[in-house]
Amino acid sequence: MSSFLRHGFVRVRNAVDLSPGSRLQTFFEATLRREGLTVDGRLTAPPGVTSLPPTRVADLAEVAPALWAAVCALLGGAGRIRRPARLGNALICNFRTAELSDSWHVDGDFFVHHPDSPEQALLLFVLWTDVEEGEGATLAAPSATAGILRHLARHPAGLTSARIPARDYAGDPAHHLALTGKAGDAWILHPLTAHQSAPNPRGRPRFLSNPVVALEEPMNLTDGPERKSPLEELTRRLLGQPWSPHADAVRQTFVPGRIGRWNGEGTYTDRASVSSR
Template sequence: MSYTVLSNEQVEQFLDQGYVKIDNCFKKADIQDWIDLAFKRLGYQPDDATTWIESKVHLPSINHIDVADFSPKAWGAICDLMGGMDRIKTPVQWRDGFIMNFNLGADQPWQSPSPKVGGWHKDGDWFRHYLDSPEQGLLTVVLWDDIQPRSGGTFLATDSIRPIARYLVEHPQGLTPTEAKFGKLIDQCQDFLEVTGEAGDVFLLHPYMLHAASQNPSGVVRIITNPAVSFKEPMNFNRSNPDDYCLVERTVLRALSVDQLDFKITQGRELITPERVHRQRKMMEEQMARLE
């Protein structure tokens, strides 16, 4: 199978470790306005840590761009992983709902990624989780600014795809995000990675990837977003032509050590409104009042 952006090494890395890093997907200068606006919305100064009231903030979004127009490279890589644009639910957008880690846990001794660190989770607080769930086809981490080591870069458990896949196979009735407690499977993981890179780099992650926020003692704010990309249809692990499996599906089959799987859900699909939505609505009202 040929890919437009991904190298053979990147394909293998995704199949084995559930992630690829696509560098240089955009220029920071092109989005500096969004960052400036984020600080205004919060009433914080970028270079004055005494103005940073909260140590970590997940902003509601105001602006958005279409990824296909803004970053053909990132879009090409997303299509490579998900089996082409016909399978992807559009529009695929990036927004300025930044997740800003100002100085989380800066007063605590540094902890490298391990099962002892708290907060490990699988994304997807808005749907009932099945092995084939289409809602989260990819997890994306967009770096809107440079991230040095030990500076708030998200921790990834790059061997988490297998335990999550097994757990989901055992639950064809599905799991709500609260009942699933995916994070407890971190005890089965031992390969960890800290997200680092430059503004414009993008990590594309398997939807099952366990990850956690990290401490940021660096004095420099860490700015990412982590939008999901959705499939139009549920994943299919039992295709008549094996060439039709996309890389996200193949990663699941490889994690389960099978060539195909006749997986059927036994309950309905379900969308859930997470508490986050109410919290961000309130934040938006406060920020609009500040901007006026």
């Protein structure tokens, strides 16, 4: 928790159980068979970054208690989290890629963003395979979050993720964080952390997922006496001043194009939550 408050991220080792025969490992193996893939990349795979629809989902608290405990601690307790909170096989695959994509972005393409938005309370990265340097890890720019929050504060009606200029705040590459680790590890970051995929010249497929965890109510970013969660403390500090929603604030969710496409294909099964690249 101290790392999250200081730096805006924390790594949870062995956050999910991917041991042989576990429920999540069964999800993973079934997904690879469906897509004709192997973790060592011996089968032909399309180049680039590909998002797969969630066809199997499970309750996050049941299948990943260590990750769930960390999420609850950062958000102020399980009672503040909207249920269901799920983890499924919505895999984001980085196959062979040679160059940096220059695609800095923030997640949450299904709602209008505000500094206090409850729809995506944390940015989660669950690693389904080992990811080392040079193997297509996600690059994160935690130092960009303050600028992005303040940019949102200057737009009281709110902005969609596509209209948030994450690249303008990504900053010095020396300060970027590669989200590497072992299969089963997870990274938890502030929800407005700019990120993009790194090149994967070795071609061993990188598989991760971004389960969505939402709050029941917007964050409290005022200077009131109410006890703040670690996420609220960090957000309030990065904003640099108290903040409360404007009368013109638009609270809106919508179905992004990828979900509509998966619905049309009959492959999307989790209608209670969405994931984003």
